[in-house]
Amino acid sequence: DIQMTQSPSSVSAFVGDRVTITCRAGQGISSWLAWYQQKPGKAPNLLIYAASTLQSGVPSRFSGSGSGTDFTLTISSLQPEDFATYYCQQAYSLPRTFGQGTKVEIK
Amino acid sequence: EVQLLESGGGLVQPGGSLRLSCAASGFTFSSYAMSWVRQGPGKGLEWVSAISGSGDSTYYADSVKGRFTLSRDSSKNTLYLQMNSLRAEDTAVYFCAKDQRKGAPNYFDYWGQGTLVTVSS
Numbered sequence: 001d002i003q004m005t006q007s008p009s010s011v012s013a014f015v016g017d018r019v020t021i022t023c024r025a026g027q028g029i030s031s032w033l034a035w036y037q038q039k040p041g042k043a044p045n046l047l048i049y050a051a052s053t054l055q056s057g058v059p060s061r062f063s064g065s066g067s068g069t070d071f072t073l074t075i076s077s078l079q080p081e082d083f084a085t086y087y088c089q090q091a092y093s094l095p096r097t098f099g100q101g102t103k104v105e106i107k
Numbered sequence: 108e109v110q111l112l113e114s115g116g117g118l119v120q121p122g123g124s125l126r127l128s129c130a131a132s133g134f135t136f137s138s139y140a141m142s143w144v145r146q147g148p149g150k151g152l153e154w155v156s157a158i159s160g161s162g163d164s165t166y167y168a169d170s171v172k173g174r175f176t177l178s179r180d181s182s183k184n185t186l187y188l189q190m191n192s193l194r195a196e197d198t199a200v201y202f203c204a205k206d207q208r209k210g211a212p213n214y215f216d217y218w219g220q221g222t223l224v225t226v227s228s
Contacts, residue, residue, distance in 0.1 A: 100151045
């Protein structure tokens, strides 16, 4: 199984801040990576796939980069509705594995 | 509009069985692989099982292999997860999720609201 490790586990930030979350794969996964946002009591929502492609309807302040083993999710200017938990997921091989999550909290 | 509606969750004793259903609408059900993903209380996401669009191929996480069976009925646009020999560690919210595109590899572009399974005596 491919292990996905996110850092940090949590981050506190102000509205308007730039926030970066990293995800490291235990082996190379090319660009087969997605990012999801999950709010409490809700299902995850696909933000970015193929490492850097924005899902339809997702605000442009979200961006993704990376390939191989190291990936980042950046929120360029944090908005109140962005406070949530973010997960990366590899689609390179089964089982599809997720990172442990990064909780973005209000500072 | 794509909709996924899970049902069938509840309280079950260790060793018991439960069948989850996921009713799909708004897309050509038989064209897309589907998965179940679960989330234990206060925990992260864990992929559980997937099934091809035709239903010919199924895949399972090691943690559920031999205990869970995934199937689909394209005439009813419904996905089923039969869960047997349930354990306390199977306690979670179970989400059904649609593959983003036909073929692999893949991501999940639509999710249901989830159904809670609690395994406890």
